[in-house]
Amino acid sequence: MSMEPPLNVMDPLPSLLSKMISCTSTGMKTLLLDPSTTQSVSVSLSKTNANAQELYLIDLLGKPQQAVGGMKALIYVRPTIENVEMICREVREANYSEYHVFFSNILPESFLSLLAKSDSDKLIRQVHEYPLDYVPINKDLFTINIGGSVGMSQCWGTSRERGVQTIMERELQGLLSMFLSFKKPIQTVIASAEPACQYIASEVIRRSQEDDIYVFRSSRPTQLLVVDRSSDPVTPLLSQWTYQAMVHELLGMNNNRVILKGAPGVKQDLEEVVLASVHDPFYDANKFSNFGELGENIKGLLDEYQKETRQNQNISTIADMQRFMERYPAFRSQSHNVSKHVALMGELARLVDVCQLMDVSAFEQELACTDAHAEHLRELVEKLANPSIKTPDKVRLGLLYALRYENTGNVSMVKQHMSNGGVPPDKIALVDTMLRYAGSKSRAPGLYGKRDTFSALKKNLISSVQGVANVYSQHVPLLAETIKGAFRGRVPEHMKAYKGGGELPKDLFIYMVGGTTYEEARMVAEFNRENEKNGLRVILGGSTIHNSCSFLDEVRAL
Template structure:
């Protein structure tokens, strides 16, 4: 009780979500603490649904928006969430009684199953790459397993607000990032009047170790030298340049024979990790599932002969059950093929595009159509009638998790499109490992805790013990 009347004002803030970037948020609902699915891949886990509802309502209230709602028609889960959000907005009329504006706002509810490709790809921009190779948990990165890491760098914090170097380089690829770190180190090298030749990440790390005073002056730069050094080490160790080149080809191009030969060669290579091999076969299976001459069965056999367990290869079958062509609303790959010639011509005008970052998330096409007012109502219906106004504010929610690649696209769209504001979020932020884990564990629940269901590709996995 304010007996002395010292309280001047009381305000209510809605923050039941994690704000990652200015236009990217997450509810941090990850497996196993928060299983997404109920008793089928089209039903919600009850507790996770309640948390999702609370979190998304919090997003809308913090943005002071009462939007029209659209959702993916084929997603039962998206429709249920859309209906419940709409119901809660009506029930909580006072909370959602915002000042009327001329700005049209849309809440677009999407389902990860419509684009299983994006979370499977290797990443080459800073924020996305750190999450893919090391993992970002609530802004923290665990480097305790990095060889010869100093004690103070065993866990580091990545914050846009407190780290200007990170904020500036968030969306740069690894090559440009390395050049920026080098120039930063050379700036401090000038202050110390050192003549050490700095050409590589290893040179930078050596300079940091030999000049303790640099660590005091440089602050965050030392952290980023260590982080980029570890990313570079993992790229070399996992042979990710070669892996990523094939990933991008499978995601963006229709060249079956070349892709198949390249894939067979990588599967039999002892230098490629089991995880990369499985991801590549998953991408192949998703693209060529309906092709009459597909070699999915023989590739699974090749994985077995390469020493990969049947339990792990069962993921190929599981992924097609989860997000195969018949489960997806949109034709994920036909879009890439249809526009390939136009994009190739555009690249020719703009210069050579990085072969490791050709892929554009399916979200990009959806957003571009929505902004132009051409997103089909039959595929993305309005929950309550139809509005012909083109949206200016778009709030996206991805059931099944968003990715940093999609967040980068949204940030670039906001920067390049005046009058349009997009905010992206999801149940979680996935990298390939967390995405595959969620898919695998979900289907294990549906099959009664056993991986002994028949495989479409000719092998019968052993029952899990």
Template sequence: MNVVTALKFYITRMTEDSGPGMKVLLMDKQTTSIISLLYSQSEILMKEVYLFERIDTAAHNDTLKHLTCIVFVRPTKENIDLLCKELRYPKYGVYYIYFSNIIAKADIKLLAESDEREVVREVHEFYADYLAINPHLFSLGINACSEGLTWDPVHLHRTVQGITSVLLSLKKCPYIRYQHSSDMAKRLAEKIREVLSKESNSFEFRQESNPLLLIIDRRDDPVTPLLNQWTYQAMVHELLTINNNRVNLSHVKGISKELKEVVLSAEHDDFYANNLYLNFGEIGQTIKELMDEFQKKAKKHQKVESIADMKHFVETYPLFKKLSGTVSKHVTVVGELSSLVEKHNLLYIYILSFCLQLQKIKALIGNQKVRDVDTVRLVMLYALHYEKHASNDINGLVELLKKRNVSDKYIKLVYNILEYSGVNTRQSNLFDREAVAKITKKLFKGLSGVDNIYTQHCPLINETLEDLIKGRLSTQAFPYLGNMIMSRRPQDTIIFMIGGTTYEESLAVYNLNKQNPGIKIILGGTTIHNFKSFAEEVHHATSGILMRYKIGKN
């Protein structure tokens, strides 16, 4: 089970099955993102694709009949209409059409009627309708999937399509379990079962393993996206934001033109692939080793004294140049991460996120070196932890945020998070006092170098999956849909988180896969969160809700 391999197989098939010769790739906005995550432009060029067009913006000024057009689009009404228009007045010689998901027969009929000049050679369904982030991690790119704590119908439909595509691309027809406390999880499970039933012919696979689809809700663990994250990939997303493998560094003072936007792709960057799960304490050492290797090679390149030296230089220069680019990129990124951690006191804030001592939080709110965003996330964590404590001072902390002139939208988040994920909503006990005390003790030990302080938080998903692997996941808390109970423990599990997942949870799944040979787990989410996107998720989800908590009142 590897979502990157699954999607690459489809894209290779598209470029090879359309025959030899010059090709154009005609995509929509979403399929452009799907492909750009997997292939660099130079790799696509090697597949004889020399032109890239968007179906929604393509100009029809001139015809290019010598080109074969590979169409790769989502089967939406808008795309069908645009494709019908394209086929009525074809710009290219022949067309090979690939839909990223199941296409309705009525839409195929519309396309056939529009193809009056018979330019279409083939039409296929290639199930590549999701973003493959890592081999075990996918996203649907849906920000803020709910409103009023229920599904936005458009996002529900897109989520059903995305998960269907994952199942078809991995050739899995799974049993379905869902989080009992979540109406959204149950509704999504039922919608997916409808598709499995309606499209049963497409799901007739020979299955050697017992696959399971487990649907869970972000609202059961609001803590993980509220904490700073400390592995390389997670830190970059938290502090700089990764958008389709791209990171914008244009705000960095004195940044060179070529580093204003960098690509971080495990498929094309060996250093990133080997280090994305290393924590902040380890990444500094690996950067130093990378620098040392580069300096040794740079010295060798300076010694060009003979014809043999020149020949060697010419042969190795592309690799040297690539290494030079890798060094520049990662030294810049890690340097910026280090600067932000130090400048905004992020390690101390992380420690305080566990002990949540009221006086220390108050002092931090008064510290102007600390970012507004970090004061708010601490108060949100405090509110979640002490919501039911009679002596809590949630309102006192909110008043301090107001005095600090934190924006109203951020202040409201303190109450929004209680509506979104308060104690009455959560299925699990996130704040086991004994466990928190142990973690806090470890953290303060870690400051003097005794323990690794970057990996103390264990997301709830880890516990859920460990229970599943050991065969003790409660069927009351996570019932099977339609009483179809598995007789054996699942070997292949696709776990999907409504409301978005995080890179920290991706790391937990990666480690569980490593620790349990023979067990394969893939994690998906409506999106991949950092604090900023999670704040938007909470804000949208609670919009239109009659708030039980009022600003300035209990």
């Protein structure tokens, strides 16, 4: 049995931040970031930890700084020419007494020369590479956090390739930094047939072989699997019913921030809230809880808070007052945390009711999991004519129908019913765009296939054994079959092995070009939990993390 600890995407960055801060002398420090590293740091460094490590201020590099005497500056940014030029300008202005510069990926030698030339007063005390050029989200989920990857994957291998090379390079840099941060050798690489996936696979191998920085020893066989979002366009279109995925779908989650401004009854201090595992134990424990469980658990959180409040009301002595003041910061934090989750749950429940999402979601699951054209067409026409169902939901239903019944149904008639139901022409045009992007002739095989029979059996079993609530979670992302096949050594016909082979993987890295979803992340987390004793581990990453809106925005841009 390997003694290597299980992979956890959340581990490397806190460790690197501690190294960065501790390798400078004591005293107050400012941490200067770029937009990319800000995203990473925000999920790994709490305000309490920052204060404990003498971080006076966290700010953006390039923002005008006031000269602050003896304070030191830590700079942690991506190694881009824009960032290097901003560092050079900052050092020439000498707003801080000394600079400690850290890059989130490999720094070209030419950039190092620029830094040296600008530092005439020798203020730069150290320069380090800490490769961590991605954003950790869950312990088994990361994102490069770059948009436009759906378009990039469609352009790659065509005459439009040059226009999207920046996106491709960003994805490659982020993916390679993942292996560097874990010190994992790239032993086996398998890629889907799409040109973008094949290029990423071949470049990962070429670059890792040309530079001995990627040479590590590991007793655990490691495999990289590169797949394309177009292989499963259904999962991003479905309503979600677990906390993390539901918040992202209905409210949107950007860098762990959720905007509640404008929601009925939400107080000013809750108009923007943060959902991040490192800051919030309740969220960490409940991000995969379904809507029903979540309501019960939030009630338990509220009951516990009320119990604490009653205890704090019994202050009758000086000793009681002292004990309360010692606990006051934690009590205030607990109060905000409870209010945050109650507000989120209230807004989710309101939207579920207003948008009739239970009814809509049940039908989405039917379209995704079973083949019953006459029944589905009849119900779809009814829902498209229903004024209570919102336009975005009508669009998603029309797309789910078109994807399943592209060759056997009446897509033209459905588009007409969408128009009659108030769907604007540009949204109806998404049907044809989606079929060009991920229709039966464009996507990899396996989206429906033999899974229909299994899904129908599973539906009957779940409904009879576990209750009707599971009607909303029948669908299993295609990625589940891909993962099972990888650990059994079965490479689908449409995929190509670029390197290695033979030994079955223990650690499987999956990178989804075009973006992944929180539903797929939940499935990966469930797989990891069930296979912990077997020593198997999956890490899922993607260009971005989609909800239905962001996915359709990228498809529309095609």
